[in-house]
Amino acid sequence: MRRTRWIVLGGCFLAYLFDALEIVLLSLALPAIRVDMGLSVTQAGLLATATLLGIGVSSVMGGYVADNFGRKKALIASLVIFGLFTAAIAVVPNFTVFLILRFLAGIGLGAVWSVVSAYVVETWPTKSRGRAAAFVISAFPAGGALAAVISGQFLPDWRLMFLVAGTAVVLPTFIVLVFFRESATWAADKAAHVTDVVSVRDVLGGSLRRRTVLGTAMAALALTGYWGATTWLPTYLTTERDLPPESVALFVMILNVGMFLGYNGFGFLADSIGRRRTIILTLLGVAVTMPVYALTTDQTALMWLGPLFGAFTAFFGLFGSYLGELFPTRVRATGAGFCFNVGRGVSALAPFGLAGLAGVIGFSGGLIVCAGFFALAAVVALLLPRNGEQAADPVAEQTADLRRDATATM
Template sequence: MSTKFDEASPNRWHVLVACFMAYAFDAMDFMLLALALPAIIAEFHLSLAMAGLIGTATLVGVGFSSVLIGWYADNYGRKRALVGSLMIFGLFTAAIGFAQDWTHLLLLRFLAGLGLGGVWGVAAAFIREVFPARHRGRAAAFVLGSWPIGFGFAAFLARFVLPTYGWRALFFCGIGAIVAAIYALVFVRESAAWIADRESTPDVKRSVSVRELFSDELRLTTILGTLAATFALVGYWGANTWIPTYLVKERGLGTASMTTFVILLNVGMFVGYQLFGWLGDRIGRERALILSFIGAVIALPLYAVTRNDTLLLWMGPVTALFFSFTGIFGAYFAELYPARVRSLGAGFCFNVGRGLSAFAPFVLGAIAARSSMSTSIALCGAGFGLAAIFTAALARVRRREAPFGRPSAVQLTRE
């Protein structure tokens, strides 16, 4: 079965819409926690470190999800994996509204994370398989650019729900992910490239295993890709988990003002996704990634030391412009792996990176308790600096190697 079938059919647009919706709800879910944290801390009398562990529990679940959902997507199909991920985190996020203590929050966030981590790898593989190379970077950036839209929508909900109905009602809104699951179930067809690969593989070799990611041909790619994602996400989650609380506790903003700041921050992030997605197609994925990381290294400390509220308001979207690396990773990681292990490989690098970055909210919360949140947010720039170093190392490896008879990822991004 030719992969051109997907490229010429309406299915790729249904894939685009379904993945866009799925990733927006994925983002909304993460942001609901960040926005609800000040109220949760007050209700359960939590320390900043204990509150940070709730975010950590989510990311630990995400780390497991990258392997479980990635394995399922490569063995049983992209569509099933996407629908399953949405159902899992939609239901468990809504259940958080019934939590009675801190341990309930930890458990339910971990379970929600088992679904949250699956969306990114499946979406990256799906886009790689239904769009031609010349449009792939922009398609991936558009889909993964739904992340700031999900963040912004969560802030919009919080503006009206939190003051009147409380944080529990905010988590009930997470059930909206079921809408994206229904759309994918009804309109999306399975990837023709995945079907063709399965049909061309002998039965005895069809089962996909994580061990394949550490074969001689893929080991260094997997290790460097995971390290690049890990440190980028250390910086990202460290900043984004605590920025709402930082704005309330150290800048004295009320809930309504804080949500306005967060909405504008996510406008900047959405613009960044489109800008760096376009740059990725023009100058290569690695160069675009490194530029975004360097921008974050510079912008985050400046944001953290800004004291004027008006300047802080506009510094938010400028800083978030450089948080757009996940869009480029979506196209880049999917190009590093053959179809057989594409969802597993891309998801492994990104979501194991999320899992390894899980303790960033906890550690930075502990640092904030001893010094200040502005110090913790400024330190997140170091994570982006290390991500730039590992991305440059991965770029050197990819220029030297072109496995599976394919052009290197650098060549692919210039097609």
């Protein structure tokens, strides 16, 4: 049991790292893509929007596959999908095909979050689940930092960069295929409900409706602020703060180091004071620090403010364990995935919307608007139950089942 727990932790971290890598690379490559393909700011924003729309679609597809056919199969399928369509960008002939490929890649990218979150909730006990989930999701800033390094080596050759990044997904796919076991909690629950087919209707009705709606609203508001800000951050630094491309890569890498430390630090805090309380704290923290970052003109101050506001984006890492705990095993991937990925689907409008705002109030003004979404998300979080409330511990359930089976055979 303990060995399986650590294999899941490491494998899910690596899978989500590559997930993050593919997403962040687009933001870093947008300036070069715009020049090479002659795209407007609005068209470039649509590329990010297409990715997030695909992620939104995966909220239904990914959860359905994971809850009906197993966590392992769903994770492998997700990795193959986004790796294949990311690598295909290397030969994209025009803007329309680029949009289609990003949408299709988004379907795989979004499904990864649902599966790794369910895996962690079902293999780690309550007392350390916040830290475990935060560590896995901290793969996102780690992937972002890796993306900054890779972009510095490959750009302006963005086609080769996407080819290498997409092909490299073979590594986490192999690890999951060879070393992962199916979630024992899911397998036991599936055996007890062998004829049941899970669908999104199960989380939109009865006692689960309220937490699904509120969880989705919280995620949508928080992720609208997040994707609106991070998609255009490299462009903001280049156009409004006059940083050269090599400096932008350094700034983004330092910012992601702050994110990584924040995800793990707040993960420990979540296990101490509660996940919902920590989520609210981080949302308010980024709502305060982002406007300061947007209004700062000194480049040295910008470099060190980045990891500060980045650390407060730790809510991203806490959503995995918190949302997963709100739903029972049978619908966990569907419920948590619906909340998070529909939220990401709604946030698909953020890159496009911020591109329009930039023409009126600049990218710095747009970043300040994003801060307001974080504050609203904190208000919605107050309406949700505390962590563990109305949610059973799947690890404890599994242990109890094993003990009962052992007693029955004595």
